[in-house]
Amino acid sequence: MRTLRNLQGPALTLALLCALWLIVIVGLLALKPSVFNLGTVTTILQFSTILALVGLGQGMVILAGGTGIDLSVGGAVSLSAIIAMLSLKLGLPPVLLPAVCILAGAALGALNGLLVNGLALLPFIATLGTFFVYSGVALAVTGGAAQSGVPGWLLLWGRGVVAGIPVPFLTLAIPCFALAGLALMATAWGRWIYAMGFNERSARLVGIPVDRVRFILYALSGALAGAAGLVSLAWLGSGRPNIGQNLELESLTAAMLGGIAITGGRGGVGGVFAAVLLLVTLKTGLLQLNINTVWQVGIVGALLVFVLLADRLSQRWRS
């Protein structure tokens, strides 16, 4: 226990997440040993790709502080997928589908950034509003119907598996996290994000372009949501207007579980990555045990509340 108590910050988070993950795995093994095969691993990673991309954007927005939060991510995932599919129907060359999907997401994120920065609205209320607008528009323009017609070559990418690992996970999720981790650790922009999250006032005083960084982060969160929408298209073969359901809750939980402080300035993307894998393993396990999917949202919600309370308690315990 002594070593565990000496662990600090990211190392402690990772150790705790690994322990939790092992508990989930052992529990699953005990309840249903047949679950474990390469197919399950592929499924878990496939589901993880979407949540990983969205969770990364969410984590970066929260990390930059200023009560930053992006509740619209789920709506942005749905709407960017729907925009891409509808523009395909309107005669867009299929080659441009990925670009349109990601750009649509970036535009939706930029709108959030504009509301938060330009109009100085509180992030949670601005993105709560856009959440209902984005997800509502996605449902309303389609009437709730899935939009089919994804080109075959995109399905090849989305459903491809290399050595048990889905191709989107290899080519999109991992590079995005690697880049984000590098940027946070080794570039001035990354240090700015931590600085403004830790103390925005002093960050402004030393000349960090706080507003510009924040705007870019909201746009980035949107672009990552667009990328997640693209993955859903390439994997499922159709644009579903409700694909982003509950992603705001799940991505928040992933970011908080991953050790990012809700006040910003503390945490890293490695933890978020581990937390995403943990969450998806848990969800897949519940699915395999034939537990109704409605239980997932409750368990994820309970995890979120638990993590936030545990964070407060551990702070009091340390001081």
Added chain:
Amino acid sequence: MSAVRQSGSGVFSMNGREWSLLVACLLAIAIFSVASPHYATPGNAVTVLRNSVELLLIGLGMTLLLAMGGIDVSIGIVMGLAAIAIGRIVGADGSPFVALVAGPLVGALLGCVTAAVVVLGRVPAIVGTLGLLGVYRTAVFALLGGQWLSGLPSSLTDLLATTVLGIPVPALVIAVAYLTVWLALRRTPYGLHLLAIGNSEEKARLSGIPVIKVRFLTFVISGVLTGIAATFYVATYRNVEMSIGSTSALDAIAAVILGGTSILGGRCSLLGTVLGVLLLRILQNGLLLIGVPSLWQPVVTGVLVIGVLGFEAVSNRLPLTRFQRARA
């Protein structure tokens, strides 16, 4: 203290925001009356008022929460859970008077849970209540088991569909609730404390205001009001479906923001909330009648929220007009 002085309009004196809301309501009614022949009927007016009952009560609690710088996005599902409790009692032919107590009681209990997480656990209200929203949604599913609670006996309905001195019971209850909260805001320290916390929690704490007690109490009040709303819901519809209350939180937030209560805290208007609820319901009902699919409703509400806040932000930044300077 200027923020406190201008807080909470009087019952009879209306400020500019409230006048413009009233005009907006009348304008919307006029436009919809021209656009749809089914709009300007007594039956439809009753429908709009009927649909506003729950939102008026939930919105009252949300007004206090937002004025305090808080929020509760789980409030709609809290109404669902309270409605399930009431429905079970009514469904088992229990006394309707027990059912009357059950709603506020469940609401208060869940308000305590929310307050324990958000206030005692010092968790940002939006994140804490979002987590609880997930938990409550699963609870609704688990309690209903995937089936509607329907065909409830009319014992509760008979009790609440009556009139007292010619005034319908719901209208009476709403009037009493608003008057009580208005008195609490204007005539007791609670109101001053609430608005001070909304202005700056840190300064409120430093000046000796019992911040934790006031915040806890406000979440419980909001829960009780939501429990009352659930009672009227069950009495009217006599069923509880899986999706109960899924848009109530957004509707309530939109109505309160429309009404001029500041989300940054420190300013609240009860009359504004009433007019905000009415305007929202008039718009939703009217759009439905002129043939806009109901799927667009959350879009309209979301645009209203962002639009009003954006308009306020822009107009605050513009230089004062000569008229405003003269008044300032």
